[in-house]
Amino acid sequence: MSLIVVLLLTLLTTSLAAFATRWLGLWTQRAVETVHLSGITIALVITGAIIGRVLQHETLFAVGRWLFVDALGAIFLGLVVVVGFLAGVYSVGYIRYDLIKGEITPTVLSTYYGFFSLFMFAMCCAVLSNNLVMMWVSIEATTLSSVFLVGIYGRRTSLEAAWKYIVICTVGVALGLYGTVLVFANANAVMARPGDAILWTEVMGHAKSLDPATISMAFVFVLVGFGTKVGLFPMHTWLPDAHSEAPSPASALLSAALLNCALLVIIRHAAIVSQTVGPEFPRRLLMIFGALSVGVATLFIAVERDVKRLLAYSSVENMGLITLGFGLGGPIGVAAALLHAINHSLAKTMLFCGSGNIVVKYGTRDLRVVKGMLRLAPLSGVMLLVGFLAMGGIPPFNVFVSEFLTVTAGVKAGYAWLMVVCLIFLTIVLASFVRVISGSILGPAPAGVARGDPSALTLAPLAVLLGLMLLIGLHVPGPVVQLISDATATVLATPAAMAASKGP
Amino acid sequence: MTQTDIIALLAAAVILPFLAAPVSFVVPRFLASIVCAASSALSFAAIFAASVGYTMDGKQAFSRDLVSVHGIAIFGFTVDRISVLIGFAAGLVGLLVCLYSVGYMALGNREHPEVGKPRYFFFMQVFVSAMAGLVFSSTISGQLFFYEATGVCSWGLIAYYDSPKAIAAGTKALIVEHIGSLGLYFAAAMFFVSAGGFSLSALGGMGPGAKTAIILGILFAAWGKSAQFPLHIWLPDAMEAPTPVSAYLHAGSMVNIGVFMYARALLAAGNVPHVVGAIGAIAATFTLVYAFFLYLPQLDLKKLLVYSTITQLASIFLALSLSTFGSILAFDGGVAHIFNHAFAKSLFFLVAGCLSFTTGTRMMPKLHGLLAEMPLVAIGFGTAALAIAGVPPMNLFFSHFAMLAGGFQASRAYWPLLILVGISILEAVGTFGWFLIKFGDAVPGPASPAVAGATALPVTMAVAVAALVTLTLASGAFAAAWMG
């Protein structure tokens, strides 16, 4: 059985098992945690094996080529699973506090973990899918499986967020379906076997013979549709609500994994469109959406006072930056975007988890209330402080590297002025983060809040993430570089990459 | 000594303090300061050994790439006369300031009586490391990396006292410097696009358009770091930092990064389009006059020193800019001035620190008659004030003369430049007068009550001050000889 299938089955099984624990009564908590942790650990190991295979310049296929992993997919798969693993570990520490505070019951706990794994399953499907329509199906599935994560607390606001999330995303993603169908229909007309016309790898091979008008229209639908899920302006409106209302680890998963999955779908389509219509058209659209997202999100960040909403807008901003990177194109642009996707995921997971510690500590997300974190919870404080700086693009952390590469790509592409504007926005972002640091992390601590850090389980993932961020910031590891350069070749559809992606 | 040895030593100088920095959090508090002083001493020793090796090898300039991705050099070291000179100064001032901090961050401090927190020493050591990295960096990407790193250290150290004012000042410093760094981002990107790599040595082979854009980007970044108008606004507020920090970051090394990067770029570029020089020179002249003007209302000694730093750096910018009109002397003088100014201004800040340590105030109207009560501090004050006033045998005289001579040289090509040089001479006269007045106010005569009630100075602080006095007296001819 293919590794891919094993991975998916593991996650699915974990999910079902977690749901099943609700009937275990007093044992629920322990059982569900065990199931959850072992499930995500196994998933991590399998993913490691898959990526190892991909590093051997191998493209894995499964289920009659409906599922596959190339370098591009491997990056996003890695992100989903690594983020899922770390957020999963963090969840264990975090949700216990919710249990203690009585925010949730043990039954809800098993629901949470069940949906957690299901969500990961859906995301893995999305990134592994070679089938254009199945991509859509999986993305839709991610929405459905994460709605309850958003609404898990059952509060008025979390229900509201969940409702907005599901309505906006289904509307948006439904538009994406039109794009997908148009591509399929067009490919079907060109290609001999309808079974092949639905496979991305095959369509890529025949992209040059597709109809430009149809494909460009399809891309518009895809971009708006999946762009909703990516959180591009102006379709991003669900994002701050959902991210802020979900439990922190779920927010991390939404922000660091889910958005990327949808982005991958867009990129895969963009690769086709580039072949058919020429690279200018998709690049321009991506750039417009990317730049707008960066600009608008930045201004929102500047005024936001809720830490998780702030982070959510930061996600919009970063997804915009990644999109912009793809839009700028060229080997550097694509590599920068891919690297930034990785960096953003790590940093954002870390920050969302860190914000979870804030919530644990202060019981609120309001930055006007949160003060003196460094004094109250030194380790969390330091890590959040560093995380914010890193997210703001300060070396020696990773975000700096990819932001810099993006700027380089922009200058190279002849959009120096746009890069200057972007840099100014990035400065505003940094300023806002520093404002958060100086307002909430530094300074005197308020009276009446107990001192001490939350449990080690909530700190360890942060430390690991910080280490990874530092590692990438100081020196991007060889395997990552290789994956990125292979993936770049895939996105740009260089002949070698085309040959490599041909299935068995 | 082989080139590899030199590179190894420099790498040690960068890495050692960085590795030692987290130790501050682990060891007991009283040890943290010792660790800091020791690691900065090791770092300086490495730089010193490398400098000696470089000199023994007959000052053979060379570069070596250390980190490459896909064959593109991301980071490396350049060892040449300017990097060794400035690296030496930064290392030495770093060592002295760390030594000084051992005494300063103590309960005996009358302005801020507290034992230094680990993060002070942490940031200090990271800064020592970053500074060495930046000065010796052979690539623009390395410069950018360390540029931002020093910005963060500056932020952490300015905000050190955690008062709302200090935090705001730190934030401001970080943001304004970051705005400056945008120029460097841009320049680095342009650089990559034009040269396909980051090694600064490639600058020389570029077309005039790319050169202009890149150097102007670097110049903008340099303005941010070196606190030039209009990006100067962070520096006066940064005086919320502990005084050794002001001495080190805001006088001795960090603010010099800006001018140093500019110098490095000009050196690498060889033939620089005149528009760069013109922009640099005019902006520098404006800053010069503006900051001089702001001497007048200052009562806080550190604030005065800040504006003096801004003018000194502006005059270096002016000299470096003028050097693009064909004056090597202006360039050499400018770089030597960076070196000399590091010692003189650090000395002045440390003296200010001694004053606030012993008397609890930095307000000049309260400080008279130092000579009567604390001769060493008075001598330090006098040496520093007269050095900044540009009087021989203090070091700044030598480099200032060379800069002006270079300015005149440059004006041979374009006489309007003479106006700028003239303005800078007038400013020099004004600065001279102002610092002479301050010297006359503070040093001689009967001691004011604040000075009369001063406490004793710790040994480490005294040693640092004495060493800097010596350096301020001696470094002028050395720098000039080295550059020539």
Place this chain on the structure above:
Amino acid sequence: MPVLALLETSVALYTIGGAGSLLLWRSDAAATLFAGVTSIVAAILGTAASAQVLIDGTGPSFAAAGPIPFASFLLRFDPLAALLVLVISLVTLAASLYSLSYLREYAGKGIGVMGLCFNLFVASMVMVAVADNGFYFLLFWELMTLTSYFLVIFDQDNKAVAAGFLYFFITQSFSMLLMTAFLLLFIHTGSLDFSSFRAANLPPWLGSVIFLLTFFGFGAKAGMVPLHIWLPRAHPAAPSHASALMSGVMVKLGIYGIIRFAIEILGASAVWWAWTVVAFGAVSAVLGVLYALGETDIKRLLAYSSVENVGIILMGVGVGMAGIATGSPVLAAIGLLAAFYHTLNHAVFKGLLFLGAGALTFATSTRDMARMGGLARRMSWTASFFLIGALSIAAIPPLAGFVSEWLTYQAFFATGMGPDFTSRLFGPLAAVMLGLTGALAVMCFVKAWGLMFGGAARSEAAASAAEVPVTMLVGMGGLAVLCMALGLGAPVVAPVLSRAVAALRKSGAVEVADGTVIFPGDVHQAVLSTPLVAVVMVCLVAVPVAIAAMHRGRRLAPRIVPEAWACGYDHDARMTVSASGFVEPPDVMFRGLYRLRAMQGPVGDTLDGSVIVSTEAAGIVEPLWNRMAMWVATRGVPFIGQQLQVMEGGNLRVYCLYILAALAVMLICVVG
């Protein structure tokens, strides 16, 4: 020992003396002794070296690379430099001797440091004189100013500090003119060596620019009106042995610079330069002496007198320049000879007078002449020496001052017979000014001597004053002897100086002396035999005495000396002639000129006012940028952000519309 070695040893000794003095700072006596003795030895060596060069008429030079890449370390010990070194050494010798006892007054105030500053001051002056490279010249020039600045503020009171500031600031500002001039030459010649300056072929306008820059740059140091205002404040503030050097020697380095540049390097190529120099000299002479006349503080008086004498020297220099410019060697020779001679003389007698003033202060603890009086009886040696100095400065034959002023007159007379109209106009005019100066100088020193030494004591301190210690007397005595020697020995001295002049003009020496007479270049003009004058002077005194002696037996019995008749009142100390009373006539006559000095006040007020205004303006401007930046950061960006927040009003249906809108726009773009 070769000349250069002598000079080097001398400078080294000064430096060692200074350093040793500093190291001995714990013991005042040891520091005094060490600094004094080393500088005495050094001064002797310096004298020997410079005398030899002057006698030879040529001197060595020295070249080394030095540490500074853009400036090589060049020394040139030519006769002009030697003259200055001689002046420096002579006065230093006297002052150092004098200091051995004088410094007791400063016990406990840091004599070690003073020794350092004093010795380095002397050393830097020597180096200025011999430096032959622009950079090193400036370096030593500034060092000289710096060390003397420390001497000026040595008392550490507000007045001294203020005086020091004024001094340092003015000289430093004007030394920037020097630097500018050097750098202009530098860009023209590519080198800072004086030798290349000499060789430079400057366009006339540039020459004139450099002349003006150097003239004012050096003029400030020389104390030329109107750049003299620091001088009467700074010189009196310093300890007297240092004042002697500053006033007697340091101002000469200003003159030296003018001669070096205007004549030697620039070749005095335009006549108007010469008349500029003469004009400034004349004004300085007249105003200097007038202001001196109005002073009651002895050291201030002496300082103003220095302004006057600098003026006289400048007049000589000017004539010399005119001679060179118009191509008349004799004129050049006399003018410069006069200037050189007066340089030497003024150093000697001004040194003497300052030392004398120091002695008086030492004895009475005051510098106010109105609080002295009757000291001739108590301090007869000091009185005699001061008298010699005063007579000398008042140009009374046969003392030193007379000779040089006589030469200056001769120079003007020669000018008056010059070929062109300007010479004939300015020569006599300047001579008249000089005459006026001389007359006023006599009055001034009659006043000074009379007030201090004559009459009755006008204060407790004066009444109980005692003669000063012997080393001080030796110092003064030496200079007094020199005053006489330079007067009587003029026929010997003048030819030596004339060789220095010749070296400067790069021509053969004009013969100026023969036997006991000196004649300014041309025997037909005038002849002066100072020994003869001395004989006449001695006779003038001796003959009446002899006659009286012959008629001794027929003398009336001595009258009873009652109290002086004071219109029926008791005689009172207040009734003696006061300083201001004495000078009332000139005060009235020259009211306008005195008002000129009063105008310095308003100028200073304006300056202060503008500083205050600037300070206030800067106080307003400083936070301005801050506020603007903060406005953008704390108001501007958030304002836009808040406006944007309206977009996310929370209405789900509106959000869906956004998606549709985005789609619609894109579709229109694609389809359309």
Place this chain on the structure above:
Amino acid sequence: MNGTNLVNSLAGLLILTSLLVIETRRPSRAALLYAVQSSVLVTIFVVLAYLTHSTQLYLWAASSFVTKVVLVPVILFGALRKFDTMVPLPSLMRVAVVVALAAVLVMGCSLIVAPLKLPAAAEFRPALTVSLAHFFLGITCIVTQRNIIKQIFGYCLMENGSHLTLALLANQAPELVEIGISTDAIFAVVIFTVLVRRIQHKLHSLDSDQLMTLKG
């Protein structure tokens, strides 16, 4: 009337039924009307299958019948019947306006469809246009109706529209794809209804304008 015309007319009927779904006040009746509409859709599938001789489309028709005509209406009916008694919320637009809007949508969609070169659907261009318009009509329902139940129906209408498109353009796609999409739809409807019930429980209201606490 040939088969092609039949398909196109039936597609028009879809629009008509969807307008009914939008404007009906009682949720239970809307669920029934939705079942009616779905059966029209199934009919179209059958006709299409007949016309294109596509066995897969017969399967689609069958599965659609199960999910859209039976399952979804049942779920909706069961879950939402208890809200029948609630006071209806005013719509943003009057019926006439919605009808006019539907017409505009059809015209707009024809503009979108016009440039497409799709040989598979060349003869069903009107049906394609209608399917797209139907989709947008669903969105219109979501946008114009304050009642969140109506928003569920809006989703269902979108679903039907896109399903028709799928059948027209992608009827050769593997069966599994269709199943995936249908499954998603059913799960979506289930989740929607669960959420609606929880919201009603928490807020005692079905007014989407009440859901405006989270903003910018």
